[in-house]
Amino acid sequence: MTDTIIAFPKPTARPSLPVRETGVALRGTTQPVVGLPMGGGSARATVQSAIPIDALYPATKESAPDVLIALGLLADAIALLEEARTASKARDMVMADRYVQRFQAALPGLFTPRGIGDGYGVIINSLHFAFINQRGKPLSFDQLTTVWRVLRELRNGPFVQFEQALDYVGELETSGLQIDPEAISELLDDTDDEDE
Amino acid sequence: MTSSLSVSDFKTLMAVCEVRYENAYLIYDRTGLICNDLRTLFTGLTVVIAAPNQTTLQADEGSFALELAQCRFGSQKPDSQLETFATHGKRFFDSVLYNLDIKAFSRVGLRVFFRKEYQSLDEAKAAFASLKLVNVTPTVRFGAASEPHEVGLRWQGSQIGTTLRLTAESGTIDVHLPPELQPEKPDIHKSISGLLLDIDYYTVAPVERSQWDAFAWITHSIKTMKKGADSLFGN
DSSP states (O other): OOOOOOSOOOOOOOOOOSSOOSSSOOSOOOOOOOOSOOSSSOOOOSSSOOOOHHHHSOOOSSOOOHHHHHHHHHHHHHHHHHHHHHHHHTTOHHHHHHHHHHHHHHHHHHHTTGGGOHHHHHHHHHHHHHHHHHTTOOOOHHHHHHHHHHHHHHHHOTTOOHHHHHHHHHHHHHTTOOOSOHHHHHHHHHHHHHHO | OOOOOOGGGSEEEEEEEEEEOSOOTTHHHHHHHHHHHHHHHSSSOEEEEEETTEEEEEETTEEEEEESSEEEEEESSOOTTOHHHHHHHHHHHHHHHHHTTOOEESEEEEEEEEEEEESSHHHHHHHHHHTTOOOOOOOOBTTTBSSOOEEEEEEEOSSEEEEEEEEEEEEEEEEEOOTTTOSSOOEEEEEEEEEEEEEEEEEOSOEEGGGOOHHHHHHHHHHHHHHHHHHHTTO
């Protein structure tokens, strides 16, 4: 006979137990020290680092859900941008631009798993239009660094909420990238003229 | 008997997904909002118990618990790949996390119970022994039995942990119907013997909300759990 509790736990009042297994109170699970802010602002590890995304979604041969596809493509994209930054730092602008062009070519692929969230989609979409609006002009070192950093954040948190994603898009804009489609910019200009 | 057991031989009995977080005091303001959300997302939703710190709800799709520092979704009829379970879980967790403004989790866990039925308890014990998960000399210990019929194991690193419990068990179902319902066959008795596999897969390191999506994590984690258990069974 077993003493396994397979019914859904009864909501009886009980003290908060520091060690419990999922759903039912049996033998203990060590509760980690939590160092992440829980409300408002952005969530950043302060005492104990957040789990690495690759530990949360370990790669498997059996399946390739959107999140794993995105993580793989983002890792490649970040590597390209790192190479571009290194080349740019060494004043090898041709090589830097070559890596950036390869990154730009990877953007449609990055857009494919956009089903993982609106936040993910809006960042990739903004980068797509940013490169179109650059019209072949190479990115500055600061712009490269911003794009690289935003992508690293996105890879660590691909299920970023839309509102937080807009903050990242704002950072791209602040670096001097134009992230809106040209038609939208013209429409906005027209609206501004009418207001005046 | 050979140890050719695989998790795919087991029937998925029950699944529970739970997230824990620091006290979310917005629960005092927004529990009703969440219940209202859930009513539009699930069928036959009823509030079983409502207390300031703890609300339990039941729907056709499963059970929900909302507490100050944790919430969970459970189903006693989950699909084997947990895709439907994960779809329902995502709806629930998205509503709770949004309404309680939760940005990070101290622990995320998925616990799944599987059972493989056998004709008798002896047969179940033989299947258990064939896995050779316990390496002790068969002799009567504690005056109880010569061989154990349950094993519990835990693997825990700095990021992920798993507990696995395997039990050879038997039980009976006794239903006594009132005479007016079944005058010719008033009682139902059924004996069930089998192996119960209980796996709890959880995070140890904190998880940011932007890292976690219920559907993606549950459907991915069940594969990891099955693969790990199969590997333990020697497949």
